[in-house]
Amino acid sequence: MIYYENLFNSNKKFVEEFRIKFNDVLNSGWFILGNEVKNFENEFASMHNVKHCVGVASGLDALTISLLASGIPEGSEVLVPSNTYIATILSILHAKMKPVLVEPDIKTYNIDPNKIEEKISSKTKAIMIVHLYGKSCEMDPIVELFKKYNLVLIEDCAQSHGAKYKGKLTGTFGDFGAFSFYPTKNLGALGDAGAVISNNDEYADRLIKFRNYGSSKKYYNELVGFNSRLDEIQAALLSVKLKYLDEINNHKRKLAKIYLENLKDDFIKPVVDENYFDVYHIFNIRHNKRDQLKEYLLTHKIQTEIHYPVPPHKQQAMQGIIFGEYPISEEIHNTTLSLPCSFGHSEEEIYRVVEVMNKF
Ligand SMILES: *Cc1c(COP(=O)(O)O)cnc(C)c1O
Numbered sequence: 001m002i003y004y005e006n007l008f009n010s011n012k013k014f015v016e017e018f019r020i021k022f023n024d025v026l027n028s029g030w031f032i033l034g035n036e037v038k039n040f041e042n043e044f045a046s047m048h049n050v051k052h053c054v055g056v057a058s059g060l061d062a063l064t065i066s067l068l069a070s071g072i073p074e075g076s077e078v079l080v081p082s083n084t085y086i087a088t089i090l091s092i093l094h095a096k097m098k099p100v101l102v103e104p105d106i107k108t109y110n111i112d113p114n115k116i117e118e119k120i121s122s123k124t125k126a127i128m129i130v131h132l133y134g135k136s137c138e139m140d141p142i143v144e145l146f147k148k149y150n151l152v153l154i155e156d157c158a159q160s161h162g163a164k165y166k167g168k169l170t171g172t173f174g175d176f177g178a179f180s181f182y183p184t185k186n187l188g189a190l191g192d193a194g195a196v197i198s199n200n201d202e203y204a205d206r207l208i209k210f211r212n213y214g215s216s217k218k219y220y221n222e223l224v225g226f227n228s229r230l231d232e233i234q235a236a237l238l239s240v241k242l243k244y245l246d247e248i249n250n251h252k253r254k255l256a257k258i259y260l261e262n263l264k265d266d267f268i269k270p271v272v273d274e275n276y277f278d279v280y281h282i283f284n285i286r287h288n289k290r291d292q293l294k295e296y297l298l299t300h301k302i303q304t305e306i307h308y309p310v311p312p313h314k315q316q317a318m319q320g321i322i323f324g325e326y327p328i329s330e331e332i333h334n335t336t337l338s339l340p341c342s343f344g345h346s347e348e349e350i351y352r353v354v355e356v357m358n359k360f
Contacts, residue, residue: 001301001302001303002301002302002303002340002345002349002352002353003303003340004303004304004305004338004340004342005184005340005342005344005345006342006344007183007184007188007344008344009342009343009344009345010188010342010343010344011190011344012344013244013343014237014240014241014244017240018190018237018240021036021236021237021239021240022233022236022237024236025232025233025236028232030232031231031232031233032229032231032232033212033229033232034232035232036232036233036235036236036239037055037229037230037231037232037235039235039239040053040055040195040230040235040236040238040239040242041053041054041055041195041235043239043242044179044195044197044242045197047169047242047245048169048171048172048177048197049169049172050171050172050177050197050198050199051198051199051200051201051204052197052198052199052200052201052203052204052207053195053196053197054195054196054197054198054204054207054208054211055193055194055195055211055229055230055235056193056194056195056196056207056211056228056229056230057192057193057194057211057227057228057229057230057231058180058182058192058193058194058228059087059156059158059178059179059180059181059182059185059194060087060090060091060094060180060194061194061211061226061228062178062179062180062194062195062196063087063088063091063092063128063154063156063178064090064091064094064095065196065207065210065211065226065228066091066154066175066176066178066196066198066203066207067091067092067095067097067126067128067154068095068206068210069176069196069203069206069207069210070126070152070154070175070176070203071206072097072125072126072152073125074095074096074097075096075097075098075123076097076098076123076124076125076126077097077098077100077121077123077124077125078092078097078098078099078100078124078125078126078127078128079100079102079116079119079120079124079126079127079128079151080092080099080100080101080102080127080128080129080130081101081102081103081104081110081111081129081130081132081329082101082102082103082104082311082312082313082326082328082329083104083109083132083311083312083326083328083329083332083333084130084132084156084312085130085158085307085308086308086312086315086317087158087180088128088130088156089312089318089322091128092128093321097125097126098123099321099322100119100121100124101312101313101322101324101326101329102115102116102119103115103326103327103328103329104132104328104329104332105138106328106331106332107271108135108137108138108271109132109133109135109270109284109332110129110130110131110132110135110136110137110138111129111130111137111142112328113137113138113141113142113145114141116141116142116145117145120145120149120151124149124151125151125152126151126152126153126154127142127145127146127151127152127153127154128154128155128156129142129153129154129155129156129174130155130156130158130159131155131156131157131159131160131163131170132159132282133159133270133278133280133281133282133283133284133307134159134160134163134186134252134278134279134280134281134282135160135163135270135276135278136160136163136164136165136170136276136277136278137165138165139165139166139168139173140166142173143173143174146174152174152175152176153173153174153175153176154174154175154176154178155170155171155173155174155176155177155178156178157170157171157177157178157179158178158179158180158182158185159185159186159281159282160186160279160281161179161185161186161187161245161249161279161281162186162187162245162246162249162277162279163276163277163278163279164276164277165275165276165277166275167277171197172197172199175198175200175203176196176197176198176203177196177197177198178194178195178196179194179195179196179197180193180194181193181194181195181234181238185281186245186248186249186252186279186281187238187241187242187245187248188241189234189237189238189241190234190237191231191233191234192234193230193231193234193235193238194230195230206223209222209223209225210223210225210226210228211225211226211228211229212225212226212227212228212229213225213226213227248343249279249280251343252279252280252281252283252341252342252343253278253279253280254347255280255283255341255345255347255350256270256278256280256283256341258347258350258351258354259283259285259339259341259350259353259354260272262351262354262358263285263354263357263358264357264358266287266360267285267286267287267357268285268286268287268335269285270283270284270285280341282307282338282341283338283339283341284307284336284337284338284339285336285337285339286332286335286336286337287335287337288335290306290334290335290336290337293337293357293360294306294337296360297353297356297357297360300356302340302352302353302356303340304337304338304339304340305337305338306336306337306338307336307338308333309333310333311326311329311330311333312329313326313329314330339353339357340353
């Protein structure tokens, strides 16, 4: 069986270094907000050439706390792509704001910059973009718009660690770059973890308070905060893996190239453009007989996934909250299929998937 992803295989290379780090943390006797979190935050900020990184408990929290730290009022409208993982939209609701969905570009699967302006109202205060599947959004027009309308720009980078647009890393274009280190992400912990990067001192100060009960001085609470801290253990393991992020991304890019060059044209493949450095968190294709293709691959012992089977506006939880029709998002959800493309996969396995796929 070629699994979609086997997380033991994806982490095998790091096991010895993980054990050493685990012992370090255990022996230190310090498990919350200590040197390991500080170190990782410094390393992650330095990789992005930004002033601040604040570790939090998850990607969802990174997004929610960014919205709150921005200081925009409850009830504000936040623009968000109609095809994203539900967490992006949940963060807006948890921050007591209103998601306003913008359709994606059918070629890139990311928010369509040409459809943003028509959704801006007097209540619009922020735009939360998502660099889906490991491809940056088209940033030039987005940066122009968020400046023109004085919006807060939050980048959901949960799928885009190390991805670039015109040589610039995702997460560094706006006010906040929100990351998840969920185990399957390109930079994945061995549990839940997340972080926010920012160049703004005031925002960083509020992020630090929000993640820790609204407090920066023990037992003095200035904000209505959360318990959303990055664990010392996860931070230590993430420091190990951060050194290998380029290697992980390059491996995924190498596997993606095999698909791009060898899959027959019946499958709609991700677009490649010299302005984009894609990290293929997910390598997807689209096909009209997606469900049949998935079944066929499974009978040939190839496991695939669908990211995602149900669009956010059709989720039961969003009934009465999100209105309107989003046919482009639905088209993507109905046809997309994610192929094996992880750090734990070999080139041989990818050639095998190609061989079977091309006989469909
Ligand atoms: C994974 C993911 C999140 C949420 O991250 P968690 O760490 O699971 O909370 C948010 N947005 C996108 C696009 C994601 O893929």
